[in-house]
Amino acid sequence: MPGVVGRHEAEIWLATTGRVRLRYWPAQRPAEVVETASRLLTGPGLVPTRFRLTGLEAGERYAGIVLRAGRQVASFRFRCAPEVDDEVDLCVATGSCAFLNDPLSDGGNAYGGDPRIFRAMAAARPDLMFWLGDNVYYRDSDLGDEALMRRRQMRPRLQPDIRAFLRGTANIAIWDDHDYGPNDSDGGYADKELALAIFDDYWCNPPREPAELPGVHFRHRVGDVEFFATDGRYHRSPNEAVDGPEKTMLGQAQRAWLIEALASSSARFKIVAFGNQVLNPICRFEGMGRYAHEREALLAACADRGVTGLVFLSGDRHHSEIIVRDGPLPYRLLDITVSPLLSGTHGSGERDNPARLEGSYITDQRNFALLHFEGRGSDRRLRIEFLDPDGRRLFQTTIPAAALR
DSSP states (O other), X not given: OEEEEOSSEEEEEEEEOEEEEEEEEETTOTTSOEEOOOEEEOSSSOEEEEEEEESOOTXXXXXXXXXXXXXXXXXXXXXXXXXXXXXXXEEEEEEOOOOOXXXXXXXXOOOSOOTTHHHHHHHTOOSEEEEESOSSOOOTTTTTOHHHHHHHHHHHHHSHHHHHHHHTSEEEEEOOGGGTSSTTOOTTOTTHHHXXXXXXXXXXXXXXXXXXXXXXXXXXXXXXXEEEEOOSSTTOOOTXXXXXXXXXXXXXXXXXXXXXXXXXXXXXXXXXXXXXOSSOSOOSSSSGGGGHHHHHHHHHHHHHTTOOSEEEEEOXXXXXXXXXXXXXXXXXXXXXXXXOSSSOOOOOSOTTOTTBOTTOOBOSSOOEEEEEEEOOGGGOEEEEEEEOTTSOEEEEEEEEGGGGO
């Protein structure tokens, strides 16, 4: 699986045993082959590792293969990020809530859907996949048992449709409660350090910022688009705590980093990912509506610092929608919620939510989204699509970059 891919470097994740090496080349110039040093992986099961490829060309597409004991066992491809501020067409796939059925632990419960949705995602040929949390679902019996938690992280990588999708694009990820710990878990979860260590072994994210702060938070620039990943679990106050200055989803240090990172970014589009919804005024379950003091402080700080191009991206809800809000910034804010990929769907009793962009409410089927950054100059825009498991469009809207200033 290609993980984070920059302008001149890429990280490739794999899990196997034996002696392995990678061979890769520019897709249009297959004679220019580069080969990594070999690496011996030993262990009782599949051993996760990552290779860092360097000296790549910005904007170039690459192909590669994995060699084990000299024989090809897998292939992969990715596209390097363009130069900073380049206005290039960029397709980003995104989604959340990927419950993969497991007969060993679930019995006859078929809560998860058909993984064919990943065939449709692969057919879209995205440049990047941004996983929005609940990327796997720990069962109660997994929690606190490192071997079982690692098995849970590994199962999707062995499912053919998911495996084929992972090999074909760059992947970055945040987590939410089900790939962190128990349902609706917060910073008081006793095994959060173990959960973070395992998460880091199975995802190749950019370096966390700030580096000394534990959690899943980072930034990643692709041309004139910058992604900001937040961790809404590791530092989180309980949902039931009384709202006020001390109640937090992000923690003070992460919130301060996010504000400064957004204010210092020159990107035209600033996409901020949360595991929970940010802007929804109806908060029947989890969301920043239960942390309204922190949310309003974050938005006010962004307004004070003149942040432009701000768009929120979220998962968790088992339905998709776009929530819009006016104020306190001088342009309309959007919260693009994409869910679920494989988990069960459900209506939330919010069909008449006045904050929802008309037509964007997808409640009756699993889905994913594509974010298309298109056009040049004054015609630069973000086109958002929700698609069903067969790749049929369920909803589409376009937001001009000029509307985010």
